[in-house]
Each structure stands twice: as C-alpha cells, then as structure tokens.
Amino acid sequence: METDFLVIGSGIAGLTYALKVANRFPDRQVTIITKANADETNTKYAQGGVAGVTDFEKDSFEKHIQDTLISGDGLCNEEIVEIVVKEGVERIQEIIDWGARFDKDPDGDFSLGREGGHSEFRILHHKDITGWEIERALLTAIAKQKNIELVKHCFVIDIITQHHLGYLVTKSTPDIDCYGVYVLNLQTNRIEKILSKITLLATGGNGQIYRTTTNPYIATGDGVAMVYRAKGRIENMEFIQFHPTALYLPGIRGQAFLITEAVRGDGGILRNKNGEAFMEKYDERKDLAPRDIVARAIDSEMKKNGTEHEYLDCRHMDKDKFIHHFPNIYEKCLSIGIDVTKDMIPIAPAAHYSCGGIKTNEWGRTSIRHLYASGECASTGLHGANRLASNSLLEAMVFSHRSFLDSVKEIEGIEFQTTIPDWNASSTGDPKEMILITQSLKELQLLMSDYVGIVRTNVRLERAMNRLDLLHEETEVLYRNTKISPQLCELRNMITAAYLVVKSASFRKESRGLHYNTDYPYKSALVQNVAL
Incomplete structure (x- = not known):
C-alpha cells in the first residue's frame, strides 16, 4: 500500500493533522491507521478540558505562560510555551468550527473551569467528557473527507528506514529516513508494508507500563519504542505524571476511572482517613497545587496512615451543579454505592501522562526525516518536568497544525522508496504458551509501580533495571522465534518504554517536577533535559 500522508493514531493529534492535509491536498491520499477502534484513544478519556485564554478581561497569555513555566519546574522551553499558549486560541476555534461543543453560561459565554496550577479560570470543557466530545466531532469531520482512509485494527510493528535496506543505522547516522511502516x-x-512520503506518529502515551493507570489499554508506548529502535531521539522519559485522584477500587489493575481535577477546581477537598484536610500541610495552594505536589502529598498520607487510598470530599458542593458539570462521575460513583452528596470518594494516584517522549523541534519534526510526532508520544518542550493540567489537548492541536505547515513544504520533493523488502517471518512458529507473555506483563507493571512510581530511590531504580534486563532478554527470544502477535509486540514496546523511563530517571541526579528521588531531595543548580 502507498499513501502520501500516513497518520498513526486516531486521537486529537492524528485526526486534526489528517483533516488539515486532506483539505490542503484533495488529490492526495491520507491514511489513518489505529490498532483498535477509531475512538479508543487517550483523547476520548480526557475529562477536564482544554486550557486556553479566551477571557482577556480577567486572563492573559502572560498568566498562562507563567503558570506553565512554574509547573514545568525549570525545564520548559520558553519559546515553545509562548508558541502553544498564543497559537492555541486559534486552534481551539478551529475545533469548535469542526463541531466540538464546549459548555456555555446562560449569557452565551464559555463556562470556564479552573484546575491545579492555573491562576485563572480558563479551562473549556464539555461536562466531564470533553475528550469524548472532541473525538466525536473530529471523527464526524473525518468521515466527510473523501481522500481520508481510516484503517482500524492495524498494529504497527516498526518504522521502515535504511536499516531495512541492509544499511547499518546508528544514532550517529546522518539523515535517517522514514519510508513507511510494517503493520500486522x-x-x-x-x-504488510505501508509506504508513505510523510508519516505522523500520534500514538499516545505509555500508562499501561504501570499496574494502575487512567490510560486505556492501547497506551503501551508503541510510538516511543519504535522511534528508539529506529535510532531516533527520545528525551525526558523520567517525568511520568500521576493523576492524584483516580477512583480507588480494591484490587483494580489496568485502567482506573479518572476523577477530573476540575472537581477540586469547583471546591472538592482532599481528606485523609481521619477526615482531615491535609493539603495545607504541603502547599499554600492547597487542593489546587500542581499535580506532582498533590500526588506526592496523597502518597505521603497513605504511607503515614497505612492506607491504600485517601478521600475527595464533595459533600458540601451544590448537588445540581455537580450533576450538571460532572454527570459521568456522579453516575459512576453511584453505580458502586457512593452518593457524592453524602459519601466521600475514595481516591488514589494513578499513572496518567508522559511528559517526555519523541524529541521534536518547533515544527513537530523528529530526528528522523519525513517523520513527525504530535500529542503525548512527543516531547515538544512544553511540559518540562511536569505538565500543567489541560495543556495536553492544546499542545496536540498546535503541533499537529505546525507539522501540517511543515509537511506542505516537504511533500513535493519526496518519492516512494519502492525497494523495501517484505517482512520475513519464515523462521518463526506459533507461540506455545500465552502465559509467557501475560506473566511478563504483570511483572513489568508490578516492578514499575513499586520501584519507579511517585517516589523513587537509587536502589529501587537499580532493581528495576536489573529485572527489566531479564524481561527484555526473555521477550526478545520470544520475538525472534514465534509469530508476531499484538500482545507480544505491545509487551516488547512496553519493556522498551519502561527501560527508557528507568534509564532517564537514573541519569537525573536531582529531584525535579515529577521525578522525586529521596537520594537527591533537592534540585540541581544545573538544569538540563535528559536525551537518549
């Protein structure tokens, strides 16, 4: 198969890019591939909303920029922050024009929310299912484009480069080219192989490397792992954001239900098992401190009290307003016997967002030619050491637009590489025991949660690396000798993503933002990004 533009991933980053190139080049083919259903993306599960300056009487670009820089704890690229904040307003209007409906007040103005780290009310939202609404609008727009083909249930195995033509490719190789991908x-x-002139990776995050995450099952770090294998540049993988308030259910493993930060923005209070509001002990901003501070505070209270969760208290909040703004949270809690007007919600931190990823420049270009990245899989320089709440959807829209602008200039001079060999699986056989994959996955998630979580130490990181080495060796033997399956590929990608997190965390000899190591409890005077 040959396509002019190949988009891997069907969340906000992939779909906005696809719409733009399809409109700009109506005679060129645009192909979107996703390994699950079209709407099974991290975007779909984004509850809170999109941060953007729309009320210029009370808010300003300067305030949003400053909030982002403070949250990023010294590692944000200030030029990128300014680009995203200022260009984001136009991108938000585009998504409204495509049909996304954000909540409004009776007078017709946007009903703006506030979340941790924000100095003003600036979060545009659609109740507590903003991501779902954005995904709906974009897929509706995609369906109207005649030159876009959306291929579901298609798993990308590897990026095709000169390596597949028999050349030695290393991180020092100049001008590594992306010719397309191999897919199952x-x-x-x-x-099969899909040849492309330009490829955009919009593969989302890697939350599934942890035992409990707010991410869907598809968030297995595929894009980051593929670029790393292709000798592309990866950075800042140590900064894994744990959302402070995932709904706690005993024995849960995998995807946890998210209690959006907007609940605290509307007045929800964090309390420990004794009913004490504890956030004032940790930060003067209390329940609206940035996520890294709140997550560590909850973790500290859990350890001190010997509990597996703390509580979010919404009993004092207006019932009708809560149900109107957070209908899905209300119904979810009710379904498990929790009436938020009478009962406190049990919560615990869960892996939520990767601030690092595939290193890109200000136009979304990766270190591999003709390959772009946008969304959570990319490291643009916006988030630094900690993402400011609701900046992620904004970042995806801005960098997909910038990737589109750069693609327009690039596409004319690119030809298909037609000498790519077919995938060779002749020496492999059927897997004899699926337990070899499922058990390794459990081990991976357990070691990452126990050793590379909210609070880290050098000993824990060393243990994690030793166990990852063994899992890597065992999985590579399986990969070489058995037929490829999505489960095996995902395990392989997750081990790679986990390795990058641990290696990056080991390199950072300080505590900064989301990376907190008790052996280095203070920030270093030398601030730098960790690139691999």
Whole structure:
C-alpha cells in the first residue's frame, strides 16, 4: 500500500493533522491507521478540558505562560510555551468550527473551569467528557473527507528506514529516513508494508507500563519504542505524571476511572482517613497545587496512615451543579454505592501522562526525516518536568497544525522508496504458551509501580533495571522465534518504554517536577533535559 500522508493514531493529534492535509491536498491520499477502534484513544478519556485564554478581561497569555513555566519546574522551553499558549486560541476555534461543543453560561459565554496550577479560570470543557466530545466531532469531520482512509485494527510493528535496506543505522547516522511502516493487519493476520512520503506518529502515551493507570489499554508506548529502535531521539522519559485522584477500587489493575481535577477546581477537598484536610500541610495552594505536589502529598498520607487510598470530599458542593458539570462521575460513583452528596470518594494516584517522549523541534519534526510526532508520544518542550493540567489537548492541536505547515513544504520533493523488502517471518512458529507473555506483563507493571512510581530511590531504580534486563532478554527470544502477535509486540514496546523511563530517571541526579528521588531531595543548580 502507498499513501502520501500516513497518520498513526486516531486521537486529537492524528485526526486534526489528517483533516488539515486532506483539505490542503484533495488529490492526495491520507491514511489513518489505529490498532483498535477509531475512538479508543487517550483523547476520548480526557475529562477536564482544554486550557486556553479566551477571557482577556480577567486572563492573559502572560498568566498562562507563567503558570506553565512554574509547573514545568525549570525545564520548559520558553519559546515553545509562548508558541502553544498564543497559537492555541486559534486552534481551539478551529475545533469548535469542526463541531466540538464546549459548555456555555446562560449569557452565551464559555463556562470556564479552573484546575491545579492555573491562576485563572480558563479551562473549556464539555461536562466531564470533553475528550469524548472532541473525538466525536473530529471523527464526524473525518468521515466527510473523501481522500481520508481510516484503517482500524492495524498494529504497527516498526518504522521502515535504511536499516531495512541492509544499511547499518546508528544514532550517529546522518539523515535517517522514514519510508513507511510494517503493520500486522489484525483482520487478515498478515504482516504488510505501508509506504508513505510523510508519516505522523500520534500514538499516545505509555500508562499501561504501570499496574494502575487512567490510560486505556492501547497506551503501551508503541510510538516511543519504535522511534528508539529506529535510532531516533527520545528525551525526558523520567517525568511520568500521576493523576492524584483516580477512583480507588480494591484490587483494580489496568485502567482506573479518572476523577477530573476540575472537581477540586469547583471546591472538592482532599481528606485523609481521619477526615482531615491535609493539603495545607504541603502547599499554600492547597487542593489546587500542581499535580506532582498533590500526588506526592496523597502518597505521603497513605504511607503515614497505612492506607491504600485517601478521600475527595464533595459533600458540601451544590448537588445540581455537580450533576450538571460532572454527570459521568456522579453516575459512576453511584453505580458502586457512593452518593457524592453524602459519601466521600475514595481516591488514589494513578499513572496518567508522559511528559517526555519523541524529541521534536518547533515544527513537530523528529530526528528522523519525513517523520513527525504530535500529542503525548512527543516531547515538544512544553511540559518540562511536569505538565500543567489541560495543556495536553492544546499542545496536540498546535503541533499537529505546525507539522501540517511543515509537511506542505516537504511533500513535493519526496518519492516512494519502492525497494523495501517484505517482512520475513519464515523462521518463526506459533507461540506455545500465552502465559509467557501475560506473566511478563504483570511483572513489568508490578516492578514499575513499586520501584519507579511517585517516589523513587537509587536502589529501587537499580532493581528495576536489573529485572527489566531479564524481561527484555526473555521477550526478545520470544520475538525472534514465534509469530508476531499484538500482545507480544505491545509487551516488547512496553519493556522498551519502561527501560527508557528507568534509564532517564537514573541519569537525573536531582529531584525535579515529577521525578522525586529521596537520594537527591533537592534540585540541581544545573538544569538540563535528559536525551537518549
């Protein structure tokens, strides 16, 4: 298969890029591939909203920029922060024009929310399912484009580069080219190649490397792992954001239900098992401190009290307003016997967002030619050491637009590489025991949660690396000797993503933002990004 523009991922980053290139080049083919259903993305599960300056009487670009820089704890690229904040307003209007509906007050103005780290009310939202609403609007717009093909249930195995033509490719190789991808078509169970002139990675995050995460099951770090194998540049993987308030259910593993930060923005209070509001002990901003501070505070209270969760108290909040703004949270809690007007909500931190990823420049370009990255899989320089709440959807829109602008200039001079060999699976056989994959996955998630979580130490990181080395060796033997399956590929990608997190964390000899190491409890005077 040949396509002019190949988009891997069907969240906000991939879909906005696809719409733009399809409109700009109506005679060129645009192909979107996703390994699950089209709407199964991190975007879909984004509850809170999109941060953007729309009320210029009370808010300003300067305030939003400053909030982002403070949250990023000294590692944000200030030029990128300014680009995203200032260009984001136009991108928000575009998504409204495509049909996204954000809540408004009776007088017709946007009903703006506030979340941790924000100095003003600036979060545009659609109740507590903002991501779902954005995904709905974009997929509706995609369906109207005749030159866009959306291929579901198609798993990307690897990026095709000169390596597949028999050349030695290392991180020092100049001008590594992306020619397309090898994919496992899950409907035909065949490995196929898709050749492309330009490829955009919008593969989302890697939350599934942890035992409990707010991310869906598809968030397995595929894009980051593929770029790393292709000798592309990765950075800042140590900064994993844990959302402070995931709904706690005993024994839960995998995807946890998110209690959006907007609940605290509307007045929700964090309390410990004794009913004490504890955030004032940790930060003067109390329940609206940035997520790294709140997550560590909850973790500290849990350790001190010997509990597996703390509580979010919404009993004092207006019931009708709560149900109107957070209908899904209200119904979810009610379904498990919790009436938020009478009962406190049990919560615990869960892996939520990766601030690092595939290193890009200000136009979304990766270190591999003709390959762009946008969304959570990318490290643009916006988030630094800690993402400011609701900046992620804004970042995805801005960098997908910038990738589109750069692609317009690039596409004319690119030809298909037609000498790419077919995938060779002749020496592999059927896997004899799936338990070899599922058990390794459990081990991976357990070691990452226990050793590389909210609070880290050098000993824990060393243990994590030793166990990852063994998991890597065992999985590579399986990969070489058995037929490829999505489960095996995801495990392999997750081990790579986990390795990058641990290696980056080991390199950073300080505590900064989301990376807190008790062996280095203070920030270093030397501030730098960790690139791999």
